[in-house]
Amino acid sequence: MRRSGERMTVTWRGREHAVVEVQEVWRLAEEWWREEPLERTYYQLLLDGGRLLTVFRDGRNGHWFAHA
Amino acid sequence: MSTVACLLVPDLPLAVERTLRPAGADAGAEALVVVAEGRVVSASVAAQRRHVRPGQPLREALARAPLLAVAELRPARVAREAQALAAAFAAVSPLVEPAAPGEVYADLRGTEALYPDRQALARVVLAAAPGALGPQLGIAPTRFAALVAARRAPPGAGCEIAEEEQRAALAEVPTGWLPLPAESLERLGRLGLHRCGDLARMPRHAVEAQFGPAGGLAWLAARGRDPRGVLPRPHEPQRVVEHVQMQPPLASREAVVRSTEQLLGRALRQPHAAQRVVRVLHLRTESDDERTWERTQTLKEPTADRDRLWTALRAQLERAEFPGPIARLELELEGLGAERGRQAGLFRDHRRRREQLDEMVRHLKVRYGRSPVGRVVEVEPWSRIPERRHALMDYDP
Numbered sequence: 001m002r003r004s005g006e007r008m009t010v011t012w013r014g015r016e017h018a019v020v021e022v023q024e025v026w027r028l029a030e031e032w033w034r035e036e037p038l039e040r041t042y043y044q045l046l047l048d049g050g051r052l053l054t055v056f057r058d059g060r061n062g063h064w065f066a067h068a
Numbered sequence: 069m070s071t072v073a074c075l076l077v078p079d080l081p082l083a084v085e086r087t088l089r090p091a092g093a094d095a096g097a098e099a100l101v102v103v104a105e106g107r108v109v110s111a112s113v114a115a116q117r118r119h120v121r122p123g124q125p126l127r128e129a130l131a132r133a134p135l136l137a138v139a140e141l142r143p144a145r146v147a148r149e150a151q152a153l154a155a156a157f158a159a160v161s162p163l164v165e166p167a168a169p170g171e172v173y174a175d176l177r178g179t180e181a182l183y184p185d186r187q188a189l190a191r192v193v194l195a196a197a198p199g200a201l202g203p204q205l206g207i208a209p210t211r212f213a214a215l216v217a218a219r220r221a222p223p224g225a226g227c228e229i230a231e232e233e234q235r236a237a238l239a240e241v242p243t244g245w246l247p248l249p250a251e252s253l254e255r256l257g258r259l260g261l262h263r264c265g266d267l268a269r270m271p272r273h274a275v276e277a278q279f280g281p282a283g284g285l286a287w288l289a290a291r292g293r294d295p296r297g298v299l300p301r302p303h304e305p306q307r308v309v310e311h312v313q314m315q316p317p318l319a320s321r322e323a324v325v326r327s328t329e330q331l332l333g334r335a336l337r338q339p340h341a342a343q344r345v346v347r348v349l350h351l352r353t354e355s356d357d358e359r360t361w362e363r364t365q366t367l368k369e370p371t372a373d374r375d376r377l378w379t380a381l382r383a384q385l386e387r388a389e390f391p392g393p394i395a396r397l398e399l400e401l402e403g404l405g406a407e408r409g410r411q412a413g414l415f416r417d418h419r420r421r422r423e424q425l426d427e428m429v430r431h432l433k434v435r436y437g438r439s440p441v442g443r444v445v446e447v448e449p450w451s452r453i454p455e456r457r458h459a460l461m462d463y464d465p
Binding site: 028030038054067 | 452453454455
């Protein structure tokens with residue numbers, strides 16, 4: 001996900017989509033007792049085609065993932 | 069009034085073997101036995117004179133008659149000749165019952181207009197039957213009398229027992245020919261009832277008391293009132309048969325699989341099979357020494373889809389234990405019907421859909437050794453982490 005000026009876009013399955021709205025943001029920090037605890041920030045995005053996409057950023061390495 | 073005909077080759081395995089032995093030898097006088105799996109299946113008269121009997125272990129038969137000629141049973145050849153006998157009757161009547169290998173019955177009702185002369189009918193049947201086997205034709209008003217007439221006919225000829233002479237003709241017939249189990253026939257002998265006339269003179273209730281309903285039936289047969297009709301085999305014109313001869317015989321399973329696939333393609337291209345669904349698949353193989361392997365698969369759902377048919381056949385081939393290198397391969401598509409759409413229920417029938425799915429997955433499992441299909445299962449639906457809510461597991465019905 002990247003921000004260019006005021007426009008936010010997300011590249012998903014090889015295509016760039018404009019993000020119309022970030023509908024929800026939430027954090028998950030779980031399993032702190034494990035060697036690699038979960039630390040994620042989720043975003044529910046409304047894309048330009050009207051599609052909803054849930055993505056998260058892994059707090060340990062900064063990588064982005066999408067839940068299709 | 070019904071008229072029954074019987075076409076008989078007594079001891080078909082032995083008769084088949086005799087046709088294959090070199091000419092010149094005195095075939096009738098030879099002490100010959102046909103064996104299968106180490107036991108005597110058929111014994112010639114000369115062998116029986118030396119106390120060799122069907123069912124004996126070969127070792128015992130050889131001990132009784134050291135100069136016995138021994139031949140291995142040729143099941144494929146015997147089955148083909150039995151079919152040829154049934155086909156000979158099919159030339160004159162649609163109601164044909166192959167009762168046992170070498171014993172075929174036909175109901176001749178309604179053939180009088182075509183064959184007013186029984187001699188002409190006999191000539192047609194005997195000309196269509198394999199002559200080398202010496203088939204005997206019997207015509208009579210009842211089934212048992214037809215068998216008796218066939219037994220009395222010389223090889224390659226016919227014999228007729230008329231209605232009015234039936235009772236007298238049967239009176240002198242040995243009771244051993246009656247339709248009874250071997251144990252009952254032996255008891256009849258011990259009771260001193262050696263001829264059908266002896267049995268026919270007994271009161272029916274006394275015979276039934278000793279031998280049950282089968283005894284009552286034998287009593288009726290002995291009096292010329294056999295109630296058993298001809299049970300014709302189902303008329304099955306809707307079949308397609310393809311075969312291939314292999315020279316040299318195929319020894320590898322892969323080669324058999326490839327040949328069967330070609331055979332299926334050829335069978336489906338036949339005009340009778342075009343646009344038709346198939347219900348039953350018969351696959352037969354013959355090894356070089358005429359041993360047979362045969363499997364029949366009835367499909368749950370008739371299909372015209374070549375891939376589905378091939379999946380079913382391939383599964384059979386992969387499990388098969390052939391008796392030897394394969395010299396002949398035959399595929400028969402049976403139960404051909406009109407192609408139609410699959411009727412769906414008004415309400416969705418999930419159970420049926422699941423059965424169809426399971427069947428397909430089982431075919432895939434046979435093909436690939438494991439189920440290549442996965443199934444999404446809900447494991448932790450409450451989890452905040454989305455990928456923990458479901459898991460992919462092997463679908464193994």
